[in-house]
Structures are given as structure tokens and as C-alpha cells.
Amino acid sequence: MTIWYNHVRARIDLNILEHNFRLIQAKAPCPIPVVKSDAYGHGIGPVSSLLARCGARGLAVGTVGEGVALRLTPFEGKIVSLLGPLLPEEYPLLWEYEIMPFVGRREQIRLLEEEGRRQSRVLDIALALDTGMGRIGFGPGDMQQVRSLLEGARYVRVHMVCSHLATADDPESRDFVLQQGETFTRMCDDLAAGGLSFKRCLANSAAIQAYPELAFDCQRPGITLYGSSPFAGTRWESRAQGFRPAMEVVTRVVAVHDLVKGAPISYGRTFYAPHDMRVAIVAAGYADNYSRGLSNHAEVVVHGQRAPLVGRVCMQMSAVDITRIPSVVPGDKVYLLGGEGAHPVTPEELAGWWGTIPYEVFCLLGQNEREYCS
Numbered sequence: 001m002t003i004w005y006n007h008v009r010a011r012i013d014l015n016i017l018e019h020n021f022r023l024i025q026a027k028a029p030c031p032i033p034v035v036k037s038d039a040y041g042h043g044i045g046p047v048s049s050l051l052a053r054c055g056a057r058g059l060a061v062g063t064v065g066e067g068v069a070l071r072l073t074p075f076e077g078k079i080v081s082l083l084g085p086l087l088p089e090e091y092p093l094l095w096e097y098e099i100m101p102f103v104g105r106r107e108q109i110r111l112l113e114e115e116g117r118r119q120s121r122v123l124d125i126a127l128a129l130d131t132g133m134g135r136i137g138f139g140p141g142d143m144q145q146v147r148s149l150l151e152g153a154r155y156v157r158v159h160m161v162c163s164h165l166a167t168a169d170d171p172e173s174r175d176f177v178l179q180q181g182e183t184f185t186r187m188c189d190d191l192a193a194g195g196l197s198f199k200r201c202l203a204n205s206a207a208i209q210a211y212p213e214l215a216f217d218c219q220r221p222g223i224t225l226y227g228s229s230p231f232a233g234t235r236w237e238s239r240a241q242g243f244r245p246a247m248e249v250v251t252r253v254v255a256v257h258d259l260v261k262g263a264p265i266s267y268g269r270t271f272y273a274p275h276d277m278r279v280a281i282v283a284a285g286y287a288d289n290y291s292r293g294l295s296n297h298a299e300v301v302v303h304g305q306r307a308p309l310v311g312r313v314c315m316q317m318s319a320v321d322i323t324r325i326p327s328v329v330p331g332d333k334v335y336l337l338g339g340e341g342a343h344p345v346t347p348e349e350l351a352g353w354w355g356t357i358p359y360e361v362f363c364l365l366g367q368n369e370r371e372y373c374s
């Protein structure tokens with residue numbers, strides 16, 4: 001549900017999304033962009049129509065429910081569900097809405113066969129393999145059993161075999177990535193030797209940029225599409241260049257006033273003015289998913305300049321130091337993410353102050369009301 005009760009707006013620039021997707025396409029011959037969690041907070045409707053226009057033939061969502069929501073948009077391509085069916089009522093939806101699920105448990109194959117018999121129609125699935133992420137999928141020790149299960153199956157057809165990399169964004173974990181790649185190849189070869197034919201899909205954003213040898217048949221880019229480099233701040237920074245954040249988050253100044261030297265501000269008096277100051281109260285707080293953990297250590301952009309947060313972030317308001325930007329008045333725009341001028345707040349920077357990663361920044365701030373430009 002969109003946060004409707006404050007002035008915070010997430011602005012999505014579809015031209016930038018397109019620019020990022022073109023960069024991905026240069027390295028990924030068959031991308032299946034990941035649009036789970038409402039396209040990482042960018043809005044699954046507008047993002048999926050843009051990607052379809054740019055040539056994406058398939059998209060990946062999380063739950064089956066998200067797949068249904070995507071099928072109800074004009075998107076006509078393949079829809080992959082990365083979580084796969086969980087509740088009994090999700091099984092028939094796969095046929096009804098033509099969703100290709102990740103399948104990584106024997107019980108799922110059994111239930112799919114049962115449902116397939118009812119539908120009397122074959123369903124394409126994406127077999128999920130666990131090659132080291134330890135999350136979902138069949139492990140290397142399960143292959144014998146999976147092969148015989150699939151040989152006996154009449155209503156499921158393996159269209160794709162997938163696995164997910166745990167450390168592709170970490171240059172220090174190259175060995176583990178290559179090990180996962182080898183395990184994946186071995187498991188796929190094993191299935192192929194049993195007579196199955198399918199597409200192989202392993203790479204996420206980081207692997208697309210840094211491991212061309214793991215491109216296989218199709219790829220699942222996420223974070224680079226939205227404009228954050230998985231290698232930001234590492235020695236591989238240069239391996240994913242040119243991506244630009246498609247999201248900016250803007251709100252408004254509610255009030256402006258002076259704070260005399262020694263006066264406290266906001267709940268708990270966690271900040272005392274070290275000198276005479278001018279502060280702006282801005283309409284953003286933890287109820288807008290602007291975390292209370294940002295208290296006293298984030299910055300915003302006002303009038304093209306940086307202004308640091310002072311005191312605690314409240315439910316719908318925060319205070320910033322505008323001593324050096326005295327022309328600010330109520331109603332002015334304040335950027336929590338992005339911003340005009342030479343020093344926009346980057347997703348990586350905001351994530352750093354927040355103690356998280358750009359993925360979470362996008363997912364959470366993207367729950368505010370969105371505006372699109374293109």
C-alpha cells in the first residue's frame with residue numbers, strides 16, 4: 001500500500017531506467033529483468049511496460065501473487081516467479097495466468113503434477129538449484145531423485161534451470177562465485193545427460209558485469225537496472241560504470257527557524273546547537289520509511305546544497321541545518337535521495353548512513369507516492 005499521508009514523493013525517471021537497461025543488454029544477451037517487490041520500489045506497471053518496449057521478453061517477480069498482478073498489466077511476455085508456489089491456492093494460478101515458477105522441492109513437483117492433471121495442460125517450470133546460496137532449490141545430492149521425478153512427470157516441463165549467486169558483488173569472494181558456477185554446470189550437465197533440454201540461468205547484476213563466463217543462456221539483472229552499482233565502494237567499481245539511479249525522493253520544507261547556541265532540537269535532546277543556527281523542518285520521517293536510524297547522520301539536498309540532519313527523525317518530520325543556506329523558505333523542495341546541483345545524495349551514500357544497502361533504500365522509499373517522468 002502506497003504511503004499516502006505525507007508530502008514525500010518518489011520520482012522515477014523512465015529515461016534513466018531505459019539507459020540502464022541498454023547498458024545491461026550490452027553484456028546480457030537474454031536478460032530476464034527482476035521486477036520483484038514492485039520493481040524494487042519503482043512500480044511494476046510502468047517499469048514492465050518500459051522493459052517490454054525495450055525488448056525484454058520475460059520478467060521475474062517474487063511471489064505467484066506478484067506474477068498474477070503483472071499478468072493483469074499489458075505485459076505479454078514470460079513471467080517467472082522466484083519464490084514459486086507455496087500455498088495450495090497458488091498452484092492453479094500458475095496455469096491460469098501463465099506463470100513459470102521456480103521449483104525447488106519434491107512436494108512442489110508432486111502438487112504441480114496433481115494440478116496439471118486437473119488442468120490437463122503442461123506447465124513450464126524453472127528448476128531451482130542450490131549451489132551455495134543455501135536458500136531454496138535442490139542440492140547436488142538430490143539430482144538422482146530429481147531426475148527420476150522429472151522422468152515420471154507428465155504435466156511439468158523444465159524450461160529453465162536456475163541458481164543464485166551469494167557473493168558475486170564481492171571481489172574478495174571470486175573463488176566462491178566460480179565454485180558456484182562449476183557446481184551449477186555440473187548439476188545442469190547431469191540433468192541434460194538424463195535427456196532434458198533447457199535454458200541455463202545463473203547471473204544476477206553483479207555477475208553480468210564481472211563474470212562473462214557465467215552468462216549461460218539467460219540472465220537476471222536487478223539492481224543495475226535501477227541504477228546502483230553492485231561494486232560501489234569496492235576495487236571493482238570500474239566494472240559496472242554508467243548506471244544512474246532512476247529514483248529521486250523529494251519532500252518539502254514545513255517550517256524554518258533560528259536555533260540559538262546551546263538550544264536542543266527534537267525528541268530526546270540528542271542534538272544541541274553548537275552555535276547560533278538556522279534549521280528547516282522537513283516533511284519526512286520514519287512513517288515515510290525514512291528511518292529513525294538516520295537521526296543525526298544523514299544529509300539532504302536543499303537549493304542544490306547539502307544540509308545535515310540534526311536531532312532525531314520523528315514520525316513525519318525531521319530537522320536539517322540550513323545555517324549556510326539562509327534563503328530556504330517553507331514549501332521549498334528537499335531531496336532525501338538525489339537532488340539538483342553538484343552533490344546529489346546517492347543511493348549508496350544514503351544506504352551507508354542507514355546501515356543498509358541500496359536495495360532496501362529503493363524498496364522502502366519507493367513505497368511513497370510515485371511520480372513518473374520520461
Ligand SMILES: *Cc1c(COP(=O)(O)O)cnc(C)c1O
Nearest residue numbers: 034082164204205220221222223
Ligand atoms: C533478486 C534476485 C535477482 C536480482 O539480483 P540483483 O543483485 O538485484 O541483480 C536475481 N535472481 C534472484 C533469484 C533474485 O532473488
